[in-house]
Amino acid sequence: MDNNEKVLEIYRHSTSHIMAHAVKEIYPDVKLAIGPPTSDGFYYDFDCPKTLTEDDIPVIEEKMREIINADRPFVRKELSKSDAIELFRKIGEPYKIELLEEITDKTVSVYGEGNFVDLCRGPHLKSTGEVKAFKLLSVAGAYWRGDEHNKMLQRIYGVAFPDKDELKKYLDFIEEVKRRDHRRLGKELDLFSISDDIGAGLVMWHPRGAVIRRVIENFWTEEHQKSGYQILYTPHIAKLDLWKKTGHMDFYAENMYSPMEIEGLEYEIKPMNCPFHISIYKSRLRSYRELPLRFAELGTVYRYERSGVLHGLLRVRGFTQDDAHIFCRVDQIEEEVLRVLDFTLFVLKTFGFTDYDIYLSTRPEKYVGSLEKWERATNALKDALQNRGLNYSIDPGEGVFYGPKIDIKVKDCLGRPWQCSTIQVDFNIPERLDVTYRGTDSKDYSPIMIHRALMGSLERFFGILIEHYAGVFPLWLSPVQLSILTISERHVEYSRKMTEIFLSEGLRVDLNAENEKIGYKIREATLLKTPYMCIIGDKEMANGTVNVRKRDGGNLGEMSLEQLKTILKEEITKRR
């Protein structure tokens, strides 16, 4: 953290204290929990008998302004732990006492201004008057200490900046995020829907969205074939027994749906694809000469997610993973991980993601397999990252039950991180399910399995893409690439001919021959973010040409069909 960030942190921390003071003045019964700074702002958690709502925000803000205008100094006091406990007992702050009881230091510090005092390590601003620009954003529920077994408190989120301009910039950023929201754009651009009648978290891809998916899938399939993968299709359900054998029933049951009974046997809808790929692997004897064997599938899985966590395309209950399982020998593992890493970065780059955060997740509390194997798998991932000189951070205990993983979070053009790619090494499942290959010595060995997804799920990736591009998809992904707009009825026949020609070239074209003014048609196409428009009037008809306009308003003017075809094809090939 650089110096500037530290200063901001102090600034926000002090603002959160001022907010706590304000809330305490308005609702004297409130009990204070914690109020730290965050990456953009701050929050404070309250245990308040009165339910706080959005309507309280302006009132609290007003009270904060009073405290700021009073410009009272923040005073630090050090006292013994027992004196501090006594102090917070006197003013009735049970949460502060709970925090104090866990502090091992003999002395602690408290900060105060006016008649307000709070347990705090500090440091703080010199006085309340130093706060120049802040805004409270929302109220929300939050568990005490983030544990869902604890009482739910009320949290107020706010932001604070050194001056009004910075605050305005941040508020503009929030507006930009809203403007790009994939749920809103999904409706406006008619890309997808999630219907109450079908069920929460289940996505319907509309024609325009389905086009984009198809383009992505085709790209994905081609590139996988080039990279030595074999593409599979597998069923959506399997016997419950299978999931018992794999360990999913022990370690993944809370994300799985209830089984269904078919002729006395129980079946289960799949939450993962790996057992099917393993089954194909095991369908015959495998030789060491065949390895590495790379099986890939756009596999649709269903996972139970608690209703409160569903969020547009980014968190759903049914989704298609761009999944693959690589079976290889121990001596091939580093090379395979490297290949996957390179492949992943290439695919992400194609969609305009060049910036990412990489995490290495280690063994979780619930796991299968020996410690030694975990160690070995974890090192394989670490070595690959280091080999490529990629910076990463360690996420302790965040691995999957069968092995450690590398997660790649891409950053979109607003700098927001999104979890997509995951690469998981698995020493455990092949052994558990008796997956083997015949070695040079004619004995059987367990292969290593690498599970990986590049985009993660097509649904989530699509949601991220919509926001990344703000709905303005590059030409190769655009649902409609070219809209042909007639000026009047006598241009329809010629326009229809043009449409046929472009369609036969494999371009996605539509014809707007409605009885509307040209301005209206341009507006419609622009709102749908169609990359290119052809305006067809008397002149074009007479010259056998088209008149081209781009969605950003740029006018390319009159040109021949051939010229336009060349422009479009080149842009499509470049995938920009």
Next chain:
RNA sequence: GCCGAUGUAGCUCAGCUGGCAGAGCAACUGAUUCGUAAUCAGUAGGUCGGGGGUUCAAAUCCCCCCAUCGGCUCCA
């Protein structure tokens, strides 16, 4: 799942302390045949999220569900 808010026409939203359900856009019909981001007029469109209750009377008040939104927890 938990805390809070919201749910009214295809979409965006009005509808106050209970008293005949509204607007703009879209759709449809007609007129207009038009040169780079909205032509004009008319028509139609609603079990007010679902179920129960209070009341002479419920979009409005109460209860229970469902979904969405902001978070928490959890995750591709």
